[in-house]
Amino acid sequence: MSEAIERAIDRSHMQVSDEVAIQISQMNKWYGSFHVLRDVNMTVHKGERIVICGPSGSGKSTLIRCINRLEEHQSGQIVVDGIELTSDLKNIDKVRSEVGMVFQHFNLFPHLTILENCTLAPIWVRKTPKKEAEEVAMHYLKKVKIPEQAHKYPGQLSGGQQQRVAIARSLCMKPRIMLFDEPTSALDPEMIKEVLDTMIELAEEGMTMLCVTHEMGFAQAVANRVIFMDQGQIVEQNEPGEFFRNPKSERTKLFLSQIL
Numbered sequence: 001m002s003e004a005i006e007r008a009i010d011r012s013h014m015q016v017s018d019e020v021a022i023q024i025s026q027m028n029k030w031y032g033s034f035h036v037l038r039d040v041n042m043t044v045h046k047g048e049r050i051v052i053c054g055p056s057g058s059g060k061s062t063l064i065r066c067i068n069r070l071e072e073h074q075s076g077q078i079v080v081d082g083i084e085l086t087s088d089l090k091n092i093d094k095v096r097s098e099v100g101m102v103f104q105h106f107n108l109f110p111h112l113t114i115l116e117n118c119t120l121a122p123i124w125v126r127k128t129p130k131k132e133a134e135e136v137a138m139h140y141l142k143k144v145k146i147p148e149q150a151h152k153y154p155g156q157l158s159g160g161q162q163q164r165v166a167i168a169r170s171l172c173m174k175p176r177i178m179l180f181d182e183p184t185s186a187l188d189p190e191m192i193k194e195v196l197d198t199m200i201e202l203a204e205e206g207m208t209m210l211c212v213t214h215e216m217g218f219a220q221a222v223a224n225r226v227i228f229m230d231q232g233q234i235v236e237q238n239e240p241g242e243f244f245r246n247p248k249s250e251r252t253k254l255f256l257s258q259i260l
């Protein structure tokens with residue numbers, strides 16, 4: 001079990017609302033003839049912190065990427081914050097502006113400074129005046145505890161610092177939902193904690209979060225629900241205590257026995 005979560009978590013703001021943030025119904029996706037997501041049904045309420053786990057190749061990244069339309073589904077329905085994901089580009093832009101995404105590889109622009117990475121989308125997509133965008137960026141860089149790196153380039157930062165910049169960059173667009181796809185799996189162990197701490201703070205502030213991660217300490221401390229996927233399906237889901245103590249399916253048991 002991961003030891004990354006050491007500090008006490010403040011759960012007072014981590015309440016789940018009745019309002020639905022994401023609704024996925026009977027959703028299917030194929031890559032060519034390969035049926036990658038099968039009849040996925042999922043309701044995410046505002047304020048939920050969901051951890052998605054499962055073996056490599058089970059469709060976790062594809063599912064996350066469908067939610068902000070980096071991938072297109074072929075049947076069923078995905079509704080994000082009341083907006084249905086269809087081929088209508090207007091809808092896609094609206095959804096992307098509400099949903100932040102952080103990847104395993106930080107995907108920062110190497111030729112731009114940290115500050116420029118954080119202000120690029122607000123200035124060019126949101127038409128925010130430069131000075132205001134910079135103020136907002138500095139606010140979030142302080143939040144992820146690296147304001148002093150603002151004028152450096154990504155290559156001058158550690159992996160953990162770069163990932164915190166990636167989180168700050170997402171937050172600059174004021175998303176209502178944050179998607180994380182294995183945000184710590186490319187990091188050295190000593191940097192994992194600083195990124196998880198940033199994610200914990202976000203959770204404590206009430207952000208709706210979907211995190212693909214194998215950091216089971218994080219799942220236990222922060223998630224209100226853990227979803228296990230295998231072969232393109234949601235096999236099992238439960239609150240973390242029950243999920244880890246009492247997994248139901250053989251596939252979940254096998255998976256947990258391999259990672260815990």
Ligand code: ADP
Nearest residue numbers: 031034036054055056057058059060061062063
């Ligand atoms: P996970 O994130 O759980 O490891 P992925 O969603 O990345 O799984 O991938 C699920 C399956 O889809 C894997 O078998 C993978 O090889 C396949 N796959 C992923 N992306 C593509 C793609 N662009 N084209 C074809 N197959 C893909």
Ligand code: MG
Nearest residue numbers: 060061062181
């Ligand atoms: Mg993946």
